[in-house]
Each structure stands twice: as structure tokens, then as C-alpha cells.
Amino acid sequence: MRKFIYTLFIFILILQSCDDIFDYSPYQVDFEERNMNEKNISKIVSSTDLGDTLKIAFTGDSHRFYDEWVSFVNTVNKEDDIDFIIHIGDFTDYGLPIQYEWGYNIMAELEKPYLVAIGNHDLVANGPECYNLMFGAFNFSFIIGEIKFIFLNTNSREYAFNGKVPDLGWYENELIPDSTFNKAIIVAHVSPSDADFDSKLKDEFREITLKYNNVLTYIHGHTHHFEIYNIDNFDIDFINIYGVEHMKATILKITSNGYEAENIDI
Amino acid sequence: MKLKTLIFKIILIFFLGLIPIGVYANNRDSTFSFKATLLLPDYVKLQYAGGIGFISPGLGYTFLKHRLDITLFYGYIPSFLSSDDLHSISLQFTGKIFKFSLKKDIDVLPLNIGFFLHHNFGEEYWVTLPSHYPENYYWWSPGRMGGIFIGGEIRTKLLAHYTPASGLAFYFRVGSRGLYLTSAWDNSEIQFTDILELGFGIALYR
Numbered sequence: 001m002r003k004f005i006y007t008l009f010i011f012i013l014i015l016q017s018c019d020d021i022f023d024y025s026p027y028q029v030d031f032e033e034r035n036m037n038e039k040n041i042s043k044i045v046s047s048t049d050l051g052d053t054l055k056i057a058f059t060g061d062s063h064r065f066y067d068e069w070v071s072f073v074n075t076v077n078k079e080d081d082i083d084f085i086i087h088i089g090d091f092t093d094y095g096l097p098i099q100y101e102w103g104y105n106i107m108a109e110l111e112k113p114y115l116v117a118i119g120n121h122d123l124v125a126n127g128p129e130c131y132n133l134m135f136g137a138f139n140f141s142f143i144i145g146e147i148k149f150i151f152l153n154t155n156s157r158e159y160a161f162n163g164k165v166p167d168l169g170w171y172e173n174e175l176i177p178d179s180t181f182n183k184a185i186i187v188a189h190v191s192p193s194d195a196d197f198d199s200k201l202k203d204e205f206r207e208i209t210l211k212y213n214n215v216l217t218y219i220h221g222h223t224h225h226f227e228i229y230n231i232d233n234f235d236i237d238f239i240n241i242y243g244v245e246h247m248k249a250t251i252l253k254i255t256s257n258g259y260e261a262e263n264i265d266i
Numbered sequence: 267m268k269l270k271t272l273i274f275k276i277i278l279i280f281f282l283g284l285i286p287i288g289v290y291a292n293n294r295d296s297t298f299s300f301k302a303t304l305l306l307p308d309y310v311k312l313q314y315a316g317g318i319g320f321i322s323p324g325l326g327y328t329f330l331k332h333r334l335d336i337t338l339f340y341g342y343i344p345s346f347l348s349s350d351d352l353h354s355i356s357l358q359f360t361g362k363i364f365k366f367s368l369k370k371d372i373d374v375l376p377l378n379i380g381f382f383l384h385h386n387f388g389e390e391y392w393v394t395l396p397s398h399y400p401e402n403y404y405w406w407s408p409g410r411m412g413g414i415f416i417g418g419e420i421r422t423k424l425l426a427h428y429t430p431a432s433g434l435a436f437y438f439r440v441g442s443r444g445l446y447l448t449s450a451w452d453n454s455e456i457q458f459t460d461i462l463e464l465g466f467g468i469a470l471y472r
Contacts, residue, residue, distance in 0.1 A: 012321070022314065023316070023465075025354065026317065026411065028343055028352065047397075061314075064448065066456055067406050067453050094406060099449065102455075106455070124404065126388075126390055129349050133349060176268075195400075
């Protein structure tokens with residue numbers, strides 16, 4: 001019996017090493033790539049070529065548009081002076097680990113560092129676990145020059161509107177002025193004007209956003225089209241980013257005085 | 267981690283234990299009643315990979331003179347293979363198109379085709395769209411998937427001469443599932459091999 005157990009154990013070890021060729025489950029998560037946002041932030045922050053103007057390329061809502069997504073990567077690699085790239089969320093379509101891997105492999109071809117915001121599709125099934133391992137925290141921030149980038153999880157519907165998403169306590173804390181930054185840019189997947197944003201939190205969210213008079217703009221995706229617009233009583237610009245299937249990418253140039261948005265064909 | 271590994275071992279031993287039960291139930295001298303033997307599965311299977319678990323025990327019945335198998339698998343992924351352990355069941359329908367004898371006691375079934383339904387357990391793997399979503403917000407169910415496969419089988423009389431089992435079969439299968447096929451659809455970027463699920467296993471017939 002002991003011999004049998006040893007044989008079985010060795011057999012299991014051999015099978016375990018065949019992991020790459022044989023699939024065990026669509027929900028198996030065994031990523032080798034971890035905490036990409038944190039790793040890329042340290043690359044961005046330590047990069048010495050950051051000039052007075054920041055040039056950021058945006059895409060998002062890539063879902064299953066893999067070929068279009070590859071075009072985006074190829075085009076951005078040819079653009080001059082891009083400092084970094086932001087994917088505005090819906091990195092996956094079904095939230096499947098394999099889709100996280102496919103997306104990762106496409107983004108790995110970028111010559112500049114990239115960051116990924118969390119989208120509602122990325123939170124389906126065990127997507128939260130996948131995002132958390134591959135990219136890290138759902139809410140995070142970093143400062144370049146005098147600008148603070150605040151990535152906020154605004155996918156309230158995925159949490160059944162439990163009143164905790166977006167995390168307003170964390171959000172306000174990030175906006176409280178200090179000597180490290182002057183202006184803040186909010187990056188999120190869902191706009192506060194969307195039905196997927198928790199309507200109970202909308203007023204308080206607006207108050208916090210305007211409270212310190214330091215938010216430059218709110219950049220989001222989710223509806224796949226491009227638009228710079230205003231929401232009633234919000235005194236800031238909202239920028240909606242194209243879904244990658246439109247074969248357009250948005251390049252944002254940010255200076256200490258403001259920003260300029262331009263769409264390019266991919 | 268340790269507890270989960272232990273649970274995995276217990277489950278594995280439990281299903282391995284079904285094999286001798288199935289075998290001896292077919293013995294004429296056994297104390298099982300006629301009714302009990304009728305309900306007993308025609309075979310037990312142990313499948314490696316194939317997208318339905320790490321090493322998945324299964325049991326099932328054959329129909330249409332061994333041309334159709336219906337197997338229920340229990341799939342488990344211990345947490346040393348994934349970020350969290352996973353439990354699922356799958357129902358696999360296998361049609362056996364051709365059969366020929368290679369030599370005495372060895373049959374070859376070169377073309378088995380089939381489909382499967384795979385149900386994952388856990389709150390996040392819902393089957394019907396939860397009520398906080400508008401209708402058709404997501405078109406698929408993360409908790410229940412379907413797929414197709416193709417494979418082959420070699421059926422032997424191994425174990426048949428000195429146990430009550432009628433034979434031992436070795437099979438392999440290669441398949442894919444709806445969510446993978448739709449991902450690869452119209453995308454040259456996704457390689458065909460990326461969406462395939464390979465698996466193999468053994469079947470012990472009574």
C-alpha cells in the first residue's frame with residue numbers, strides 16, 4: 001500500500017509538471033507575472049526622460065478585440081515620446097485567467113510601461129483574484145512631477161451596489177492636498193453619470209471631487225466612444241476613451257497648465 | 267493549504283474505492299441484489315486534465331451497445347495548482363463512431379466525439395444572472411459552460427482474467443469550450459493551440 005501511495009505521489013508530481021500543455025480548469029490561476037502595475041509605476045517614476053509635458057496613450061474596453069489590440073500596441077510603439085500607456089479597463093471579456101494571459105502577452109510587446117485600470121468584465125467569476133495577482137490593488141495612485149494619478153475602482157454594479165465601491169474614504173484621502181502634488185487626474189472604468197456607478201454615492205463623490213479644487217480631469221471607458229463632456233454640477237472635464245475596436249487611440253498631453261487630447265488611427 | 271491537500275487526498279481515495287466496489291458488484295457470488303447491480307455504473311474513469319479538473323474521478327453508463335458513454339466527473343483543483351482550490355462537476359457525452367479489433371483482446375476506437383457540460387461551484391460562478399444586473403447584461407454564465415471534444419480509445423482485457431472486471435480502457439481527448447472558441451473567433455492573434463484542452467484517462471469496465 002505504501003509503495004502504491006509513493007507511486008501515486010510521483011505520478012501526481014509528473015502530471016503537475018505537465019501543467020502548461022494540459023488544462024485543468026478555465027478558472028485555474030497560475031500566473032507567473034505578478035503586480036504589474038506596481039512594477040510599471042516604479043519604471044515610470046524612475047524614468048529619466050519625463051519632460052515638462054507628459055504624453056500618455058490610452059486604450060481600453062479591449063474585450064475580445066485581440067487583433068485590434070495588437071494594432072494599438074504596434075502603433076503606440078511607433079509614436080514618439082510616449083511616456084506610458086493606460087488601459088482603461090475591460091482588459092478581459094469573461095474575466096477568465098486565460099484572457100488575462102492573452103492580454104498580458106499583447107501588452108508585453110509595448111516598449112513603454114503600461115498600467116491597467118479594473119473594468120467590470122475583469123471582475124466576473126474569479127476575475128478579482130486574477131486582477132489582484134497580475135496587476136495588484138484595485139485602487140492605487142502615484143505622482144509624477146506635480147500630478148497625482150488616482151486609479152479608482154468605480155464598477156459599483158459588480159458589488160451589487162453595496163455602497164462600498166467606489167471607496168470614498170480612500171478617494172478623499174488621496175485628494176487631500178499636500179506638498180507632493182498640485183493636481184490630480186482620476187482614472188476609472190465607469191463614469192459617475194453611468195447607471196453602473198452607485199447612484200447613492202454619486203453626490204458625495206461629486207462633493208469630494210470638487211472639495212479641494214485640485215482635480216484636473218476624470219478619464220474613463222466602459223461606453224467605448226470618445227467624448228470630452230461635462231456632468232451637471234461637476235466643474236471638471238470628463239474624457240471618455242475609445243474602445244479599441246474603433247481602431248482609434250487617445251493621446252493625452254499633460255502640462256502643469258492643463259491637458260490636450262488627440263485621437264490617432266491605430 | 268495542508269487541510270485542502272488532505273481533503274483532496276480523501277476525495278481521491280474515496281473515488282478510487284469505488285473501483286473495487288464496481289468490480290465486485292459484477293461478481294455472481296456477490297451479495298448485491300439484482301436491483302443494486304442494475305443501478306451500479308458500467309464503468310469508473312479517472313481522467314487527467316481536459317479542462318474539467320486535475321485528476322477527475324468519474325462514473326457512468328454505456329448505451330447503444332457501447333456506442334455512447336455518459337459520464338459524470340467530479341473535478342478538483344487543489345490550491346497548490348491554482349490561487350484557490352476549485353470544485354466542479356461535468357457531464358460528458360461520448361459517441362464512439364468506429365471500432366476494430368487490433369488483435370485478440372485489444373479493440374481500437376479511433377474516433378470518439380462528444381460534448382460536455384461543466385458546472386463550477388462557488389458563489390462567483392453563477393449560472394443565472396444575479397438580480398443586480400439588467401437583463402442580458404452578460405450573455406454567458408461563468409458557472410456553467412459547454413464544450414466539444416474528439417478523441418480515441420484503446421480497450422483491453424487487462425485485469426479481466428484475474429478480477430471480475432471485464433476490461434480496462436485507455437483514452438485521450440482534445441477539446442475546447444464555447445468561451446474559448448468565441449475568444450478565438452475572428453482573431454488571428456489567438457492561436458488555435460491556445461484554446462485546446464488536452465486530457466487522457468483510464469476506464470475500468472465491469
